[in-house]
Amino acid sequence: MTTKASYQRARKKAEQYFHDRNWKPFPFQKEAWKSYAEGKSGLVHAPTGTGKTYAVWTPTLLEWMSEQKGKEMPKRAPQLRVLWLTPLRALVEDTTRTLEELSEGLGLPWTIQSRTGDTSGSVKAKQRKKYPSCLVTTPESLSLLLSYPETKEAFSDLRAVIVDEWHELLSSKRGTQTELCLARLRKWNPELKTWGLSATLGNLDTALSTLVGSHENSVLINGDLKKKFVVKTIIPRDMEKFPWAGHLGGKLVEDVAKQIEKAKTTLVFTNVRSQTEYWYHALVSVRPKWENDLGIHHGSLDRKDRTEVENRLRAGKIKAVVCTSSLDLGVDFSPVEQVIQIGGPKGVARLLQRAGRCGHQPGAISRVFCVPTQAMELIEYAAAREAMEARKIEQREPLRAPLDLLAQHLITLALGGGFSDKEALQEVRTAWSYRDLSEEEWGWTLDFVIRGGNTLRAYDQFKRVVVKNGIHCVESKIIGRFHRMSIGTITSDQAITVKFKTGKTLGTIEESFISRINPKSNFYFSGKLLRLERVRDLTAIVSIAKAGKGAIPVWGGGKSPLSSELSIAVREKLKQAKTGSCKEPEMKAIAPTLSIQDKNSTLPEQHQFLIEKTVTKEGVNWFLFPFAGRLANEGLAALASYRMSKIIPMSLSVSFNDYGFHLCSNEDLDLGEKEWRELLNPENLIDELLDCMNLSEMAKRQFREVARVAGLIFQGFPGAQKSARQVQASGGLFFDVFSKYDPENLLLTQSRREVLERQLEVERILSKLQEIKSQDLIINYPRRLSPFAFPLWAESLRTQVSTESWGDRVRKMAEELEQTN
Structure with missing residues (x-):
């Protein structure tokens, strides 16, 4: 119990601490302190580097201080009171240090420790005997803790759970896993307060609801401090008029090196790991003396090497680090003075997040320099800057009741002391993603973990949960061991x-x-x-290797598509370019290209849908420009080619990018507006996508992830993992068996839904087809490839020639087109 007077004394002490450091709490921080003291849960949304951590960490300490009621401060650390969840292991050390700084500064005896997959077994064992006052951990580690029966007692005085970088977790299975863990903790302690931190989200109300579940006493705190972001672009001196993917960035290595020289420390972000390896070596090749002053950081590098790079960053003892999203999130590297973004940002939130890695202090300016890898990305940079200033940020939607994760969670609950059917269903439904979970889905999942479902009843290893006196539990030590080793939702190629x-x-x-x-x-x-x-x-x-060249590794996962918000912003920039009202340097640089596009075809406005037909020696080429992002454009291309082949049997080659797609055939169909309206009709979309995209094979690949999360596939002991072929064979066998003998299996249904939603963005496809119905169709017949069509044509040649000859051929065609224009 606390009194108003004791709380005010604690508050005054904290404010004096900040005053001594010339820090003045922001209004949003004070609002968070007040709301926490009133027993509320909430979401704090504020720009990077404005003190969100202090907004939610300070009131947890004030609560404990006020409980002392003015008495002498105890010397013994309190038992576990705060869980701090973070999505990345890389954030754990930095977060722990920040939390310790305030606790020690206030003279509190609190202990703050971390627990992740990198924590030693001996430390984990000690923690389970005596937890620290605050534990910094990940969703996977928390789920693992819930599988131990003694955790309930150890968490008996837990007052708050803080979820850092909530926007990063929200629309993923890791976010859903967090929801389920929070539902369990609230069941143990109905007064538990849940707070989330986020810097880049568009749908804040949904984010708050997903975080707090059915907890009604919650508040959204928006710390809109108008943080200043400066976005500049390194523009090539010799601008190509016919852009094509990937080659332009290599011309700008020297320019990037000169920009790095202007700052003490720089983060160079790329979009994929292979680009990280390329740019590291490209920079060393133009600045050999930098070899020991440059770092490289991505998720596939050894943890010790990444930690060394992070420590050098903190100490300001490194010139630049070439990295991926592995350094996207809230780690505070104060010495970083600028950020360089290689390639298109693909989303407003991503560019905001990366820009925030520098100027990571209240009032500081965050500067990001963009480097195009092809000319069309100049439009993305100008559009992203405008969207950032208007705070038009992408929304992230929570998942809808993934049953593979529910099955995993039920086994966790069964291990952690057991559960009863009705109480567990009620608890699970308090998680936002499962609020509409049906009785059928619940019953099916229970049967799956108890008996293995309809097809696996004869195999004891799939009877993982047993029911005794109405309590569901796990009796087999082997099943318990395997499950604890497999907890989590992160899956990747072997x-x-x-x-x-x-x-x-x-x-x-x-x-x-x-x-x-x-x-x-x-x-x-x-x-x-x-x-x-x-x-x-x-x-x-x-x-x-002593000398020579080498291949650059390629990792699975693909490229991120252009977001809907950035796509709209790009279309707005094209509209401005058509009217000559663009003033940004990027738009001025790309103006000659856009002028040729408008002259030879058109620059489509928002109410227009552009189709181009051009005959080349490869055949008859149709180019369509929905501006729907590469995933949706892939689905649209497959759908259109499938429907065209139903008009007359033909073979079609397909290529696509973020802006459009390309269909090429030897057949010269006479397609006018009426025919294209039929080809782009949204009716029967799902059924025809199922027919035309070999969805069964895509679903089989997706099912491997579902089966792994649901516990059907054990990937092996540490140091003795199964090979990719073994995992693929196991997943494929389950998929084939279920498809033949149990076609209504809900995990099959889930894998198909995930393919449609995540790999094809079917909702975006449907939305785009609905939009096209109301747009004016502009069908043009350029004699030569237009600047918009050229990169799609170039992409279509990749499968026909080797990489080297492909580059030569595309470059030759680009030169010919520039001469004729």
Whole structure:
């Protein structure tokens, strides 16, 4: 119990601490303190570097201080009172240090420790005997803790759960896993307060509801401090008029190096890991003296090497780090003075997040310099800057009741002391993503974990949960052990560990890449040119290559599509370009290209849908421009080609990018507005996508992830994981068996839905087709490829020629087109 007087004394002490450091709490921070003291849960949404951590950490300490009622401060640390959840292990150390700083500054005896997959077994064992006052951990580690029966007692005095970077978790299974864990903790302690932190979200009300579940006493705190972001672009001196993907960035390496020289420390962000390896070596090639002053950081590198780079960043002892989203989130690297973004940002939130890695203090300016890898990305930069200023940020929607994760969670509950049917259903439905969970879905999932469902009843290893006296529990120690080793939702292709002969680990590479490298051949990895000696037992033994070139690894996961918000902003920029009202340097640089597009075809406005038909020696080419992002455009291309082939049997080649798609055939169909309206009709969309995209094979691949999360596939013990082929075979076998003998299996239904929603963005496809119905169709017949069509044509040649000859051929065509224009 606390009194108003004791709370005011604690508050005064905290304010004095901030005053002594010349810090003045912002209004949003004070609002969070007040709301927490009133027993509310909430979401704090404020720009990066404005003190969100202090907004929610301070009141948890004030609560404990006020409970002392003015008495002498105890010397013994309190038991666990706060759980701090973070989406990335890289954030844990930095977060722990920040929390300790305030606790120690206030003279409190609190202990703050971290617990992740990297924490040693001995530390984990000690923590389970005596937890710290605050535990910084991840959703997976929290779920694992809930599988131990003694956790309920250990968490008996838990007062608050803080979820950092909630926007990063929200629309993923890790976010849904967090929801289920929070539902369990609220069941144990109905007075538990849940607070989330976010910097880049569009749908704040939904984000709040998803975080707090059915907890009605909640508040949204928007700390709109108008943080200043400066977005500039490194514009090529010789601008191409016919853009094509990937080649432009290489011309700007020297410009990027000169920009890095202007700052003490720089973060160079790329969109994919392969680009990180390329740009690290490109920068070293133009600045050899920087080899020891440049760092490389991405998720496939060894944890020790990444930690070393992070520590050098904090200490300001590194010139620049080339990285991926592995350094996107809230780690505070104060020495970073500027950010460089390689390639299109693809989303407003992503550029905001990355820009916020510098100027990570209240009132500081965050500066980001953008480097195009193809000319059309200049429009993205101008559009993103405008959207950032208007705070038009992408929405992230929570998932709808994934049953693979529910099955995993039910086994966790059964291990952690057991559960009863009706009470567990009531608890699960308090999680926002499961609020509409049906009785049928609940009953099916229960049957799946108890008896293995309709098809696996004969196999004891799939009877993981038993029911005794109405309580669901796990009796088998082996099942318990396997389950705890498999908790989580992060899945990826099987990785090959890369090691030197001496035993030092460099990181991991996907099996599919290393299988294409011959022994004694070279490849780039971890900032080094390596020579592959041999591959044995999922380990690639390497040595430093003395000279030569090498292949750059490719990882699965693909490229992010252009977001809906940024797509709208790009279309607005094209409209401005058509009227000559663009003043941004990026739009001025791309103006000659857009002028040729408008002259040879048109610059489509928002109410127009552009189709171009051009005949080349490859055949008859149709180019369509929905501006729907690469995933949706892929689905639209498949749908249109499928419907065209139903008019007359023909073979069609397809290519696509963020702006449009390309269909090429030897058949010259006479397609006018009426025919195109029929080809782009939204009716029967799902059924025809199922027919035309080999959805069964896509669903089979997706089912491997679903089966792994649901516990059907055990990937092996640490150091003895199954190979990719073994995992694929296991997942494929389950998929085929269920498809044949249990076609109504809800995990099959889920895998198909995830393909439609995540891999094809079917909702975006449907929305775009509905939009096209109301748009004016503009069908043009340019004699030569237009600037919009050229990159799609270039992409279609990739499967026909080798990479080197492809580049030569595309470059030659671009030069010919520029001469004729």
